[in-house]
Amino acid sequence: MSLLLPETGLVFWMLIAFLIVFFILAKWGWPVITRMAEKRANYIKDSLESAKETNRKLAEIKVEAKDILDNAREQQSKMLKEAAISRDKIINEAKLQAIEESKKIVEDAGRKIQIERENMLSEMRVQVADLSVSIAEKVIRHELAKDEAQMQVINKMLDEIKTFN
C-alpha cells in the first residue's frame, strides 16, 4: 500500500527541484530556443515566399522577353522584306538610269563622231583642194615649161570658156 501513498518528503523535494528547474528554464531556456526556432521558421517561410514571388516574376519576365523577342523577329523580317523591296527598286532604277545614261553616252558619242567626221571631211576637202591645186600647179608649171604646151592649155581654156558661154 505504501507504493500508492505519496511520500511527503519526496513531494517536497520534487516540488522544490521541479520549480527551480521550471523557473530557470522558463527564464533562460525555453523562450530563447522557441523564439530562435520560430524566427528560423519564419525566415524559411519568408524565403520560400520570396523565392516563389521571384519565380513568378521570372516567369513574367520570361514571357515578356519572349514577346520582345517575337516582336523583334517580326520587325526584323519586316525590315528585311522592306530592304529587299527597296533594294530591288534601287537596282531596277539604277539599271534604267544606266541604260538611259549609256544611251545618252552612245548618242553623244555618235554625234561627236558625226561632227568630227564632218570636220574631218571639210578639212580633208580643203586639204584635198589645196593638194589638188598644188598638184595642179605643179602639173601646170611642169606643163607650161614648154611654150607649145602653154599655148595649147591657153587655147583649151579659151575653148572651154567659149563653150561655157
Place this chain on the structure above:
Amino acid sequence: MKIRFFVSVLLCLFFTVPVFAEETAEEGDKLNVSKLIFEHTGDSYEWHMFSIGEKDIAIPLPLILISKTTGIHAFMSSKLEETGSFAGFTYGSEEGKYAGKMVEINADGEEMRPFDMSITKNVLGIFINCALLLWIVLSVARWYKKNPDGVPKGFRGIVDLLIMDVNDNIIKCCVGENYRKFAPYLLTAFFFIFLSNIIGLVPIFPGGANITGNIAVTFTLAMMTFIMVNVFGTKEYWKDILWPDVPIFLKAPAPIMPIIELFGIFTKPFALMVRLFANILAGHAIVIGLCCLVFITASMGAAVNGSMTFVSVLFMVFMDCLELLVAYIQAYVFTMLSSVFIGLAQAKAIKKRLTINN
C-alpha cells in the same frame, strides 16, 4: 548519437545480471521475487550499487528526519548499516504500515513516522535529472545565443527538434492561441518526465532510480497541472462547471451537473498521476521480473536455466526497447493531456447562433 545511446542502454542491461546474481546469494535459497521487485522499484535511504560477496556497496545518502518529540536529526545512511537503527530511528517493521521507512517508537510501542525530508535515492535521482535537464536545455539556449542565425547540429539538433516538436505539435495545437503562457511549464514537464523515464531505464548509478514510477513524483506533476488548469481558468471555464449549459432541472434545485463537473476537476489530474506512475512502474517491474526468471530457474538444472536465461535476456532486450518507446509515449501523453486540460480551461464564450445568422 542516438544509436550510441541506444546501444549503451542495451549494454547496461547486461550489467544488471551480475548485480542480481550477487543479491540472490544473500537471500538464501528462496528468492522472493515480489519483494525484490518492490525493493528495486521503490525508494530507499541509500543508493545500492552492487554487492561483493557479503558486502553491499552503496552510496550513502543523508537522512533528514524531523521528529515531533526530539526535533531535527540529520545523519548519513551509512550509520544505519550495522544495526538498522540510529538516534532513536529505526526501519518500520515488515508487516506494519511503514515497512522500509524510518520510524521512531513512542512510549506505547507504536511506530511513529517523523516528517521525513531525507535525500533518498529518488530525491537524488530527481536532482541528477534536474541538473541534466538544465544542462541540456541551457546548452542549447546558450548555443542559440552565440549563433543567432545558425541551425544546431548533432545532439543539440535532436534536442532542438524535440523541443520544437513538443512546442508545435502538442502545446500549440492543444492549448490554443495563448499557448505561450503555458509552454514553459508544459515543456519542463515533458522533458522532466522523458528524461526521468530514459534515465530510469539505465540500471547503473546515475540511472536506475524509478522517479516517474513513484506516485509522489507523478502526484506533484499532476498537482502542478491541476494548479495550471484551475488558476488560469477563464470565467467561461468556471461558468461551465458551476452553471453548465444543460436543462435547468439538472443544475437546480439539486446541482447534479455542477457536482459531476467539480468531481471532474479532480479526476483529470488523478488520471494523469496514476497513468504515468502505473505505466513506468509496470515497465520496471516486468524487466526485473524477467531478470529474476534467470535465478528462479537456477535450481532446475543447467539446460533449463541456460535456455531460460537466453529467453529472458531476449525478452529483457525487447522490454527495454518497448520501455524506450513507453518513455516517450508517457511523456507525450502527460504533456498532451495537460495541454488539453489547460486548453479547455481557456474556453471563451461561444457567440450565440443568432448573431451569426444575422
